Amino acid sequence: MKNRTLKTLAPIASVAVLVAIALPAQAEDWRGWNIHPDGYPNTMALEEFADAVAEQTEGRVNPRVYNNAVLGDQSDAIEQTRNGALDFANFNMGPMGPIVPETNVFSLPFLFNDVEHMHTVMDGEIGERFADALEDKGLVVLSWFDSGARSIYNTQRPIKTPEDVEGLKIRVMNNDLYVDMIAAMGGNATPMSYGEVYQSLTTGVLDGAENNYPSFESSNHYEATGYYSLTEHLIIPECLCVAKSSWEELSEEDQEIVREVAEEASARQRELWVESSEESRQIVLDYGVEINEVDDKAAFQALMEPMYEEFIANNPGTGELIEEIRATE
Structure with missing residues (x-):
């Protein structure tokens, strides 16, 4: 009886091994925080980012964006991302001061000449220094978003x-x-x-x-x-940030993919921002706002x-x- 059982189980075990080999590595299901509603330029860029990451990593990373701050307000979300409870987020630098005091400089009125000046600063060496300061606090900056004036x-x-x-x-x-x-x-x-x-x-x-x-x-x-x-x-600039703990779990290949997609998302968000700003301006003008x-x-x-x-x-x-x-x- 014992020998017959072992003989019966042997083929099953072989099939199980083959199935295990055929299956991909377990996917990382990423939860992303976003304060904005559906249709907002940041929301659209974040959702495109999530879709592109899932596609280009062939499902090894599956991000999902939760809009309208349903996962908590920004202060809570910053802490959740720092401790790895959330995997990624789009944060405004305004409320970041208690965590990274250097970012308080962005809250000084009339610091930048205009929005293009802000882009130039954040896409350059000064932006890299702020990214380093954020990473020291558990937030890896992938790219910088716009929030207009x-x-x-x-x-x-x-x-x-x-x-x-x-x-x-x-x-x-x-x-x-x-x-x-x-x-x-x-x-x-x-x-x-x-x-x-x-x-x-x-x-x-x-x-x-x-x-x-x-x-x-x-x-x-x-x-x-x-x-x-x-x-x-x-x-005030905004970041597309990933929890440092989530980032370090990625392979170098996937890190490169995620960062490249984030940079594309930044360019897309800025493009959408200009379009959305003009549309919003026209809506409020038509309503009668002076x-x-x-x-x-x-x-x-x-x-x-x-x-x-x-x-x-x-x-x-x-x-x-x-x-x-x-x-x-």
Whole structure:
């Protein structure tokens, strides 16, 4: 009986070995965090990134993007990615300061001349230095995304000079520099979660907020405000980052594939951003929002000088960095 059983099992064992050899190595199922909704330029670029990685690694890495911050807010997602609970994400550098203090420099108003200047800085040697600092904290930067220029919108009046901001209750992201920025203009800054802004605008808890065209439109904030003023006070880069632990599990071949796809995703995101910004601008114009240029940005910039002086005094070495950024062509 024993011999018959062994003879019966032998062919089965052989088949099992053959099947095991034929099967590919176990795929890495990557979870990706994204704050933006479907159809947003970042979302489209991230989803194209995920599809291309899965295809080009032949299924060895299978990324999936979770949109609308369903896996937590950005602060939580940063921590989850650092500890490997999430595998990749698109992060704005604004809330990164508590983890990587060097990134606070991006929250200084009017640091970059324009969006193209930001691209030049981040795609060069200075961007590499920031990537190294992020990797030291567990985040591998694959490429840099765009988030446009942030401007002020409100329910009361067009903003043409700093005096027009005086007394307005303006929502800002949770960062002391943004609070100081609005205060320097004479406004009352109110840190608040993004999801609470629409209702606060409609009820008068807020007079306004600040953001880029695609966010202004996709959040429907334009429905609750009448004025969008092109102060373009903040131009903050974003990263496509991978958890260091997830990155180190990849073969060198797959690392090269993932990085190349991420660079393509960055170019695609920037292209989509320009298209989306124009579409969003037209939507809010058609709705009746008044959009105005700010002819004298120097008046706003002059009010920020005390912020710069205090920031440099509290963060030794940043004065030279700020000069490098501004001198980059």
